[in-house]
Amino acid sequence: MEEVKSLIDGCMKGERRSQDLLYRKYASLLFGVCLRYAKNKMEAEDVLQEVFVKIYNNISSYHHDGSFEGWLRRIAVNTSITHYRKNLKHAFQEDIDNVVFQQNDPAQFNELEYTQEEMMSCIAKLPTGYRTVFNLYVVEGFMHKEIADMLNIDVNTSKSQLSRAKAYLQKELEDISKIKTTA
Amino acid sequence: MMSEEKFYQNIREQMFSYAPEVPERVYTGMRRKYAVGKFFQWNLSTFNAWYLSALVLISGATVFGWGAQEVTADRGLNNGFELMEFSTSTASVYAPALQAPACKEQKVCSNEGTCTTNIKKTCTAKDTPTPAIMENVITTPLSEESIQVTNVEAEEAVPQPIEEVQAPIETPIQKKKAKDRKLAVPVLKDNK
Numbered sequence: 001m002e003e004v005k006s007l008i009d010g011c012m013k014g015e016r017r018s019q020d021l022l023y024r025k026y027a028s029l030l031f032g033v034c035l036r037y038a039k040n041k042m043e044a045e046d047v048l049q050e051v052f053v054k055i056y057n058n059i060s061s062y063h064h065d066g067s068f069e070g071w072l073r074r075i076a077v078n079t080s081i082t083h084y085r086k087n088l089k090h091a092f093q094e095d096i097d098n099v100v101f102q103q104n105d106p107a108q109f110n111e112l113e114y115t116q117e118e119m120m121s122c123i124a125k126l127p128t129g130y131r132t133v134f135n136l137y138v139v140e141g142f143m144h145k146e147i148a149d150m151l152n153i154d155v156n157t158s159k160s161q162l163s164r165a166k167a168y169l170q171k172e173l174e175d176i177s178k179i180k181t182t183a
Numbered sequence: 184m185m186s187e188e189k190f191y192q193n194i195r196e197q198m199f200s201y202a203p204e205v206p207e208r209v210y211t212g213m214r215r216k217y218a219v220g221k222f223f224q225w226n227l228s229t230f231n232a233w234y235l236s237a238l239v240l241i242s243g244a245t246v247f248g249w250g251a252q253e254v255t256a257d258r259g260l261n262n263g264f265e266l267m268e269f270s271t272s273t274a275s276v277y278a279p280a281l282q283a284p285a286c287k288e289q290k291v292c293s294n295e296g297t298c299t300t301n302i303k304k305t306c307t308a309k310d311t312p313t314p315a316i317m318e319n320v321i322t323t324p325l326s327e328e329s330i331q332v333t334n335v336e337a338e339e340a341v342p343q344p345i346e347e348v349q350a351p352i353e354t355p356i357q358k359k360k361a362k363d364r365k366l367a368v369p370v371l372k373d374n375k
Contacts, residue, residue, distance in 0.1 A: 023210060028202035031209075036198060045206065049213040053220055116201045119194060138191050139198045166187075 004068055011059045019056055027052070029069070030076045036123060036135050037080035047083050051076045077140060081150055084132055114173060122172040130165035137162050 007025070010018025031048050038044035054075055062071055114122075123131060132151065136142045137158075144162075148155045223232045 023213070027205045027209070031203055031205045032198070032201035035203065036201070045209045045212070048205065048209055049216050052213045053217045056217055057220065057224075114197070116197050119197055120201060123198075135198075139195050141195075166191075 005064070008059060008062065008064070008068065011056060022055070023052060026069070026072055030072060033073055033076040034080055035120065036139065037077070037084065037132060039128060040124075043083070047076075047080055050083070051079045054079060077136075081132070084128065085151070087128075114176065118173075118176055122169055122176070125172060126165055126168055130161050130168065133158055133161040134165035134169070 007018050007022050011022055027048065030051055031044060034044040034047040034051065035041065038047055051072075055072060058075075062068065123134070126134060129151075133147055136147045136150065137144070142150070144155050144158045147153075147158045151158070153161075221229070221231065225231075225233055
């Protein structure tokens with residue numbers, strides 16, 4: 001805890017060493033967040049760079065009153081959403097064509113364990129809009145109203161996109177489990 | 184089988200702790216972006232784009248300012264020269280410098296067969312081609328003499344009536360110029 005505090009203080013003073021240490025400590029974690037929202041790895045790398053620039057520039061606004069990691073995550077999520085909004089024109093273009101609507105029985109969830117990589121690959125396959133809503137609702141824990149405000153969409157759109165995203169993800173995970181069981 | 188809620192709880196946990204390896208190029212790019220951002224940020228304590236633009240503006244203004252001054256100075260000198268030559272009506276000042284052109288040539292022949300050519304060098308402002316810089320400047324007759332070409336009963340050339348010289352009307356701009364060219368006037372007087 002003291003180590004983090006000294007890192008924060010160093011970053012506030014603009015010390016390069018502290019900035020580098022902060023980067024080494026949290027880059028992987030925040031890269032994971034960026035990857036969940038980004039279309040591909042390259043996009044996630046771009047967003048991560050922006051995230052750290054924002055962190056360095058705004059670290060003085062962190063008042064040690066909450067979790068520092070939470071604060072960093074929030075910056076990463078907000079930057080990812082900003083990035084998503086910038087590319088909003090193209091976000092839903094492929095959604096309707098690519099998604100196979102297959103409503104599975106909600107009770108039929110496989111108990112097979114999935115690795116993080118497998119889950120990530122499934123999430124990455126989701127269309128951008130669905131993926132964003134899914135991440136915000138399932139992983140970050142936002143409500144539909146908040147998601148609708150953040151993404152400038154209707155609450156019902158958020159709900160429908162989440163249900164479609166779930167269906168799509170469930171199907172993808174089932175395919176993986178089928179491969180696993182046959183192997 | 185597990186419930187939907189448990190399934191997503193599982194996803195949440197897994198995704199929350201997901202921390203893949205970050206390529207080194209991300210750090211380099213981030214540093215560059217940060218440095219560029221800092222450079223364009225308004226900050227008095229470090230050298231940045233604002234300092235640079237101020238420096239460029241000041242140096243540009245200085246260079247062009249000096250250039251303009253030099254041009255003005257050059258112009259001032261020329262004007263002084265103009266003033267010295269033309270704004271005075273003292274013939275002696277510029278008479279040696281200006282060769283009066285032959286304005287009229289008269290040939291008078293008498294009944295006895297002798298001819299006299301009178302080259303009259305009586306130039307009036309009307310006759311003399313005025314240079315461009317002499318606009319609005321009054322010139323006075325330079326000289327009047329007759330040259331006998333033949334040695335037979337030279338006739339005296341009838342002096343041409345001198346055009347009345349009008350006093351120069353100075354416009355406010357000319358007055359201002361004359362003020363500015365104060366340097367030129369003393370030089371003129373000394374030469375006199």
